[in-house]
Amino acid sequence: xxxxxxxxxxxxxxxxxxxxxxxxxxxxxxxxxxxxxxxxxxxxxxxxxxxxxxxxxxxxxxxxxxxxxxxxxxxxxxxxxxxxxxxxxxxxxxxxxxxxxxxxxxxxxxxxxxxxxxxxxxxxxxxxxxxxxxxxxxxxxxxxxxxxxxxxxxxxxxxxxxxxxxxxxxxxxxxxxxxxxxxxxxxxxxxxxxxxxxxxxxxxxxxxxxxxxxxxxxxxxxxxxxxxxxxxxxxxxxxxxxxxxxxx
Amino acid sequence: xxxxxxxxxxxxxxxxxxxxxxxxxxxxxxxxxxxxxxxxxxxxxxxxxxxxxxxxxxxxxxxxxxxxxxxxxxxxxxxxxxxxxxxxxxxxxxxxxxxxxxxxxxxxxxxxxxxxxxxxxxxxxxxxxxxxxxxxxxxxxxxxxxxxxxxxxxxxxxxxxxxxxxxxxxxxxxxxxxxxxxxxxxxxxxxxxxxxxxxxxxxxxxxxxxxxxxxxxxxxxxxxxxxxxxxxxxxxxxxxxxxxxxxxxxxxxxxxxxxxxxxxxxxxxxxxxxxxxxxxxxxxxxxxxxxxxxxxxxxxxxxxxxxxxxxxxxxx
Numbered sequence: 001x002x003x004x005x006x007x008x009x010x011x012x013x014x015x016x017x018x019x020x021x022x023x024x025x026x027x028x029x030x031x032x033x034x035x036x037x038x039x040x041x042x043x044x045x046x047x048x049x050x051x052x053x054x055x056x057x058x059x060x061x062x063x064x065x066x067x068x069x070x071x072x073x074x075x076x077x078x079x080x081x082x083x084x085x086x087x088x089x090x091x092x093x094x095x096x097x098x099x100x101x102x103x104x105x106x107x108x109x110x111x112x113x114x115x116x117x118x119x120x121x122x123x124x125x126x127x128x129x130x131x132x133x134x135x136x137x138x139x140x141x142x143x144x145x146x147x148x149x150x151x152x153x154x155x156x157x158x159x160x161x162x163x164x165x166x167x168x169x170x171x172x173x174x175x176x177x178x179x180x181x182x183x184x185x186x187x188x189x190x191x192x193x194x195x196x197x198x199x200x201x202x203x204x205x206x207x208x209x210x211x212x213x214x215x216x217x218x219x220x221x222x223x224x225x226x227x228x229x230x231x232x233x234x235x236x237x238x239x240x241x242x243x244x245x246x247x248x
Numbered sequence: 249x250x251x252x253x254x255x256x257x258x259x260x261x262x263x264x265x266x267x268x269x270x271x272x273x274x275x276x277x278x279x280x281x282x283x284x285x286x287x288x289x290x291x292x293x294x295x296x297x298x299x300x301x302x303x304x305x306x307x308x309x310x311x312x313x314x315x316x317x318x319x320x321x322x323x324x325x326x327x328x329x330x331x332x333x334x335x336x337x338x339x340x341x342x343x344x345x346x347x348x349x350x351x352x353x354x355x356x357x358x359x360x361x362x363x364x365x366x367x368x369x370x371x372x373x374x375x376x377x378x379x380x381x382x383x384x385x386x387x388x389x390x391x392x393x394x395x396x397x398x399x400x401x402x403x404x405x406x407x408x409x410x411x412x413x414x415x416x417x418x419x420x421x422x423x424x425x426x427x428x429x430x431x432x433x434x435x436x437x438x439x440x441x442x443x444x445x446x447x448x449x450x451x452x453x454x455x456x457x458x459x460x461x462x463x464x465x466x467x468x469x470x471x472x473x474x475x476x477x478x479x480x481x482x483x484x485x486x487x488x489x490x491x492x493x494x495x496x497x498x499x500x501x502x503x504x505x506x507x508x509x510x511x512x513x514x515x516x517x518x519x520x521x522x523x524x525x526x527x528x529x530x531x532x533x534x535x536x537x538x539x540x541x542x543x544x545x546x547x548x549x550x551x552x553x554x555x556x557x558x559x560x561x562x563x564x
Contacts, residue, residue, distance in 0.1 A: 014348050018337070018339055083335050083338065084335030090301050091300065091327065092324060092349065093321045
């Protein structure tokens, strides 16, 4: 166990530094902070609402992640396979699990850093009023969990292909379906031709429903289990994909 | 002592193609095994299975007594591997990359630093340590791969075309490195440069269509050449017919053929009947008859010819 954590940490460290070796990190962090701010102020109407909370800020996170998380996840395995370094990585004395955990942790930490860099808006709302900081902390956690689930799915898809563009598009599509599965428009279509249980099952997979619950300040066990089990399942699928496809 | 590398009945198919069809081999300490074969013969696939990267359909491989599939960490910790094309993380510098490998291999900070420094100097990377790997020339990239493979001084070294794309000086350097390490390790080197086999390998294995078709020292392989031990003689054109007839009378000679005709000279080749070279008999003949020959030497045969003969005949 200690060895697993140690090796995963070494992998994560390299991977995390890898983001900063290219302009990707700077571009991503800038755009993320700028867009979250822009959405909160202009589309969410942060000032017009006249409320001391960050609802208008957090509401757009899943939508931003649709675009930005696949960009972070796409290189995780596709690049290793394309450049052949996967052969190097897999013949070092580490287990595939350690590599998968390490890579995922690095990408998740990177998103975490992006979230931390949005702190000025938290300061702003505290200067302007007396927000419920408990809700804000829970919301940040919820946002982080959504990003983690997207990332795990993206890492799995990245392991299926050598092509980063394909990985990006597929990940964005899958995540889009997961976000929207609880929305009226999707549900209406589903209800018209499937039994109620199917529509309900699809709705229960909705990221948005679970995320909205968290941003209201309710961090229930089943929401936590929901996101963590998606992450765990996607990482397991990732391990299978790495094992199966490394030769091709 | 048990062999350091042992492969038993390795088989691998990709869809309808059988890439490797039952390869077994062992390599002991002190041996440098040259792994030869035409492109697509299954060299890289075999090496990938021995290193545990690819799972064979059947058969097994072990390194330092540890099975690569059931005890992968134990096996991989004893292994230095240079994959085909020497892949490395392009966005890192050689120092950062080697430090990463050292850390993964479990060396503590000061030990890791010493090993990285040593590997850099052994692979001759001193001048480029702070450049990103993707900006390096092909030769330096390959040497980064070699440095990574020898960093932990492994008892088993497997290198897939270590000299591919290097200039003659760099090739020489890598071969020197292999020769230097050879006594303490079991090494497999794949190549299709045949001179390399004579230069560094103690043993050569030729594979074709996924099977081993020859296994022996370079000398053993040369012995298979048709003209191994043949006598090559250059004579003036005018005397050629007479000399050729005289040569055919020598008991040890199976036949005489004309190799080339140029500028009034003819090169004759006397093929031996048995493995023993007819050199002495030909020498006697030349002295006895006071033949006017300009050049005489014993041919060794060419590995290229042997290679072609073995791999082409299997195809027919």
